[in-house]
Each structure stands twice: as structure tokens, then as C-alpha cells.
Amino acid sequence: MEQIRQEALRQFATKGLFATKIKDIADALGIAQGLIYHYYQSKEDIYVELIGNALDKMNSGVSMLQAMDLRPHEKIRAAIEQFFYTIETSEDYIQTSRLIAQAANSVAIPEEARALIEEKRDMPYQAMAKIMVEGQREGTIIDGDPNELAIMFWASVSGLAVYKATRTNVQKIPDAQLLIRLSLK
Amino acid sequence: MEQIRQEALRQFATKGLFATKIKDIADALGIAQGLIYHYYQSKEDIYVELIGNALDKMNSGVSMLQAMDLRPHEKIRAAIEQFFYTIETSEDYIQTSRLIAQAANSVAIPEEARALIEEKRDMPYQAMAKIMVEGQREGTIIDGDPNELAIMFWASVSGLAVYKATRTNVQKIPDAQLLIRLSLK
DNA sequence: GTCTATATCCAGATAGAC
DNA sequence: GTCTATCTGGATATAGAC
Numbered sequence: 001m002e003q004i005r006q007e008a009l010r011q012f013a014t015k016g017l018f019a020t021k022i023k024d025i026a027d028a029l030g031i032a033q034g035l036i037y038h039y040y041q042s043k044e045d046i047y048v049e050l051i052g053n054a055l056d057k058m059n060s061g062v063s064m065l066q067a068m069d070l071r072p073h074e075k076i077r078a079a080i081e082q083f084f085y086t087i088e089t090s091e092d093y094i095q096t097s098r099l100i101a102q103a104a105n106s107v108a109i110p111e112e113a114r115a116l117i118e119e120k121r122d123m124p125y126q127a128m129a130k131i132m133v134e135g136q137r138e139g140t141i142i143d144g145d146p147n148e149l150a151i152m153f154w155a156s157v158s159g160l161a162v163y164k165a166t167r168t169n170v171q172k173i174p175d176a177q178l179l180i181r182l183s184l185k
Numbered sequence: 186m187e188q189i190r191q192e193a194l195r196q197f198a199t200k201g202l203f204a205t206k207i208k209d210i211a212d213a214l215g216i217a218q219g220l221i222y223h224y225y226q227s228k229e230d231i232y233v234e235l236i237g238n239a240l241d242k243m244n245s246g247v248s249m250l251q252a253m254d255l256r257p258h259e260k261i262r263a264a265i266e267q268f269f270y271t272i273e274t275s276e277d278y279i280q281t282s283r284l285i286a287q288a289a290n291s292v293a294i295p296e297e298a299r300a301l302i303e304e305k306r307d308m309p310y311q312a313m314a315k316i317m318v319e320g321q322r323e324g325t326i327i328d329g330d331p332n333e334l335a336i337m338f339w340a341s342v343s344g345l346a347v348y349k350a351t352r353t354n355v356q357k358i359p360d361a362q363l364l365i366r367l368s369l370k
Numbered sequence: 371g372t373c374t375a376t377a378t379c380c381a382g383a384t385a386g387a388c
Numbered sequence: 389g390t391c392t393a394t395c396t397g398g399a400t401a402t403a404g405a406c
Contacts, residue, residue, distance in 0.1 A: 014291065014292045014293070015291055015292055015293035016201055016203065016204075016291055016293065017204070018201065018203035018204040019201075019202070019203040019291065019293035020293075021380090021381065021382090022381075022382065022383090023380095023381075023382095031390075031391090032390065032391050032392075033381095033382090033383095034383085034384080034385095034390080034391070034392075034393090035389075035390055035391075037382085037383065037384075038389065038390075041383090042382075042383075043381095043382070043383095098290065101290060101347070102287075102290060102291070104347075104351045105283065105286060105287060105290075105347065105350070105351055106199065106200055106201055106204065106287070107199045107200055108199070108200035108201065108204035108205075142366075144360065144362075144363065145359075145360075148357070148358075148359035148360060148363065149359070149363070151345075151348060151358065151359050152341070152345070152359040152363045152364070154344075154348075155341060155344030155345045155347070155348045155359075156337070156340060156341040156344055156367075157344070158344050158347070159339075159340030159341055159342070159343050159344025159345075159347070160336075160337070160340045160344075162286070162289075162290065162340070162343070162344070162347075163336060163339075163340050165290070166289045166290055172333070173333075173336065174330075174333035174334070174336050174337040174340075175329065175330075175333060177329075178329065178333065178334070178337045178367065179337070181327075181366060181367060182341075182363065182366060182367060206398090206399065206400090207399075207400065207401090208398095208399075208400095216372075216373090217372065217373050217374075218399095218400090218401095219372080219373070219374075219375090219401085219402080219403095220371075220372055220373075222400090222401060222402075223371065223372075226401090227400080227401080228399095228400075228401095
């Protein structure tokens, strides 16, 4: 069950929902194709579950960040550093963000998956906008619409994640200092 | 023929290669499904042609930028402004970048398409790195590895493009000034 | 050039034995 | 729980008439 999830994540993240065949997953695990249907009712069911997990994982990271006892500009530094660390060390994180990127960029995903994305994907933006506001009050974050700052922040972060994910042999991704320049005074 | 290309681009960009059915394209154009095969040998053929066109379009934009009679930091401003303008006005540009994003993020695309991407996608990074070097010599671009600066630049730009492409009702995307802060002194 | 009809294949899902 | 076998639908691609 957990193995099915893992293998499905790996394949959905790299190939997408439609190019991934149930047989591919079964073969990779060395089990019969029919056995998958003992655990899941359909391919879409696996997909929807994974999308939900992925969004929750992303959002819980953001929640933890919010709860940290740090000043706003320190939270941004922490977020960036955590991001750079995770992207270098966690295969699972890369697959997770890749899955979300694939899903968000496709209109041909199950209704339920779409609903989950719609419901959950704005959380990081709102949380970051709040941090920006607080930082502006303290004078450590640059002026400007906090929502736009938040969008710019996550757009850059996810752009980097995609860059990293789609190059097999990336030696180095840019230094965290560059990202910090985006919003900090 | 041109209509097939256009409709196929629209659908591949939003749904990907595998979720797009030949019949979907034919139906959208009001022609018979079989007729597509009068113009193209296979679905993959259409896809590969579109990928090639998309990459060329992107790269020709960059080439034009390079050829402009501007100082390096002005080129960066120009690139950002052109980008913001195009993303707001050109449906075709959004589809084009979405197609490339989809393709680059999937391992399940035709061999030929993969080869095209491998061959052509680094051009913008190299061109931008060169501009960064020149700007650093002039003192208008911040210090740091020019390759990393270039990666950061395009990661942010493409992150924004994806953000914009995947929200139907985006009112505003961040101001160009924010992006400029990334690299200019 | 465009259509209808169809051959062929493949993948999702089910049935039922062990 | 796991397998093999199979039903069923759908999609690519082809054939051939108009």
C-alpha cells in the first residue's frame, strides 16, 4: 500500500497522470497489475490521494514556518534556507513539488484533484503575504503590495524547484542570498 | 494545417500530450478525426513540430534582445518589460511557455521532442549569463556567479509565467520593479 | 481534401481461482 | 492477498468511397 503510493508518486511526478499506466506501477513493484485494484478502486483514486498528501505536506511546512518564534524577515530567511536544504537532500520533496506543478498546469485532471488544488494552493501565498505585512511594519521588508511580494517570492522558489527537477545533472543552484534580495531591505 | 497547429497547441499546452486525443482536436475544429492524418502522420509528429516551434520562438526573442543596442542593465529591464507586456497580451505566448513547461517537466515525451529540448533550452540561460558578465564589468549588475544570476532570473520569470497561466482570474501579477531588484545594483 | 467505416491495439477495471 | 484471464471501452491509425 505504502509502496504503491511511493511508486505511483514517482511515476505521476515524472510522467503525469495519463502517461502513467497501472501496469507500469505494478511492474516496477514486481506485482500483478490486478493487485493494485485490491487497494485502490481506480487510477484516479491513487492520484487524488497523492495530490491531497502533496498539498498537505507543502502547507504543513508553511504552517510550521508561521508558528516559529522568529521575526518576519528571519522567517523569510528560514524559509529560503529550508527550501534550499530540502531541494538538495530530499528526493521526495522534489517529486512532491513536481506532482503539484504537473497537476496545477493541466486542466485534464480529475475533478476532485482540481478541487483540492483550488482549495489548498493559496495557503502559502496568504501566509507569506502576512509575513510580508509584518515585516513592512517592522521596516525589514521592502515596500510594495504584500500580495505581490508573496507571489514573487513563491514564483521564484517554485521556478527554481522546477529548474532543479528537470535537469538531471545540475551541479549547483543559485545561492540563497539572491532570493533574499527579492524582498528584504 | 495552420488551424490544426493552433488547436493542437492550445490543447497540448493545457492538457499535455497524453490527455489530448486526436478526436478532441478534430472536434474543436469541426472536422473528421481521420482528416488530421491527411496532414500529419501521427499525434507525436504534431507534438514534436509544436515543441520545435515553441523553443524557436522563445529563443528568437532572446536573440533579438541580445542584438539590441542597449547597455546590459537596460537589456535586463527591456527583457522584463517585454515579458510583462507579452504575458498580459499574448494568449499564444502563454500557451507556448506552458507547452514547454509541460514538456520539460515530463519524461514521457517523444524521443525527438526530448532531443529538441535538450538542444535548445539552455540558450536563454547562456545569453543572460553573458549579459550579466557585461553588466558586472560595467558595475550595473550585482556581484555573484553570472550563471547563477541567469538561472535565478529565468526561474523567477518562468515561475511567474506559470503562476499567471494556471490562474484563470488573476487580476495582477507583481510589478516589474520587483524582478529588477533580483540582479540590478 | 474530406468523409465514414473499421482494423488493431492497449489500458482500465472486473471475475474468480488459489 | 495475490495471481491469471478476460471483458470492455476507447484511441490511434488506416482504407477506401466521394
